[in-house]
Amino acid sequence: MKNVEFPDPTIERLCCYRRILSALLAAGHARVYSHELAAAQRVTPAQVRRDVMLIGYSGSPVKGYDIAGLLDRIGEILDPPGGVGVVLVGVGYLGRALLAYFAGRKSPIPVVAAFDVAPETSGQLIHGCHCYHIDELSSFLSRRSILVGIVAVPAEAAQKTARELIDGGVRALLNFAPVQLDVPQNVYVENVDIAVSLEKTAFFAQSMSLEKED
Amino acid sequence: MKNVEFPDPTIERLCCYRRILSALLAAGHARVYSHELAAAQRVTPAQVRRDVMLIGYSGSPVKGYDIAGLLDRIGEILDPPGGVGVVLVGVGYLGRALLAYFAGRKSPIPVVAAFDVAPETSGQLIHGCHCYHIDELSSFLSRRSILVGIVAVPAEAAQKTARELIDGGVRALLNFAPVQLDVPQNVYVENVDIAVSLEKTAFFAQSMSLEKED
DNA sequence: ACTATACTGTGATTGTCTTCACAGCGTGAA
């Protein structure tokens, strides 16, 4: 109920902490210090402690944080009770890569169905995910409780796709199309703009090469 | 030489402005107001004006900004003189999607070559991009001036790949692997972590649905 | 030529996130 008050950057870091903590736990460790967790990311120990404080967990001044306990607490914050359903729209190159990724490993957030206009994808099972024609989207959404939609269609179709997902009850979108989606205020949009990321990288490549060597 | 002093968020927005300005120009417009440019992104008009101010461009108080002129100025900032070379390492699902994307449309930043361990990809032309065996990477880099590397290999191979790229002279990496790369200070790393993005989206889907309707 | 208008340019302000710095404390050693 008070989830809304976690700052966006903290949520992002919590996801990363979880990944590292899981790896540590799997490697047989039981406890971590803030500076160890900080070193694995590119953050300061103080930042880690503040994040942990924010989610209401605490460690021992001498032994650090209990990995399993912290992991549970992060899960309580991040994981919705009952899980979120996720659907993918657009089974092109990117959509297939996403299906391979989220179906391949036992993902905490599995994609339950995919949709596309192309008739030949309908009825297929791609990387373990059932694909349907886009016309079946709204009836699918009305039958299942789906909170997240992934938009991996061409830019021209993105707004229309967003509309359909939101009308079907989706509350958040992960958008890969290079357009700003127009959505109601109660819908969250996370944009992943790979072209912008590459341009930014290219820019900094240039400025790094102008700087003094270290 | 003074490029290094542009804040990261501004660079990101400049990429977005450019995309919109290009579209406007193509649509036959000659000038824009800050509020129009702002509406296309999700930023305030003041933000747009400040960004424009920062890059040393100015518009007319009545007619707004000249689209072509602003576009040129942004290009001067973002585009390296002579262009940056970009190589891709890891021609799996994601790597192929990237090649399709950056080869398909006439991208401002084309990928000049791709590398993979799998012998069957060597010598292939995928979406217009030549693919080579990873063993050829260092000799390729020594022959061409390449400033940017895209890391699309499995997490386990990411650090090794980063090392090879940096040793070959690359100054910035676009990293899709879910690991924090350890690089020298004069190398820039842009992480695109799709799994984290999805988890974040799922989290906000949950908190949005708890909020009051609008 | 003059005026009304609506936009730009920017100093000042606000807000947000990060970092500092240290008090408090649990633990292990003597």
Place this chain on the structure above:
DNA sequence: TTCACGCTGTGAAGACAATCACAGTATAGT
């Protein structure tokens, strides 16, 4: 039992980015 150590928890300070608010100004209309 006592002490010293090194980590956590956190108020305060700092850094940075976004926004406000308004003075300055170029244009179109009269």
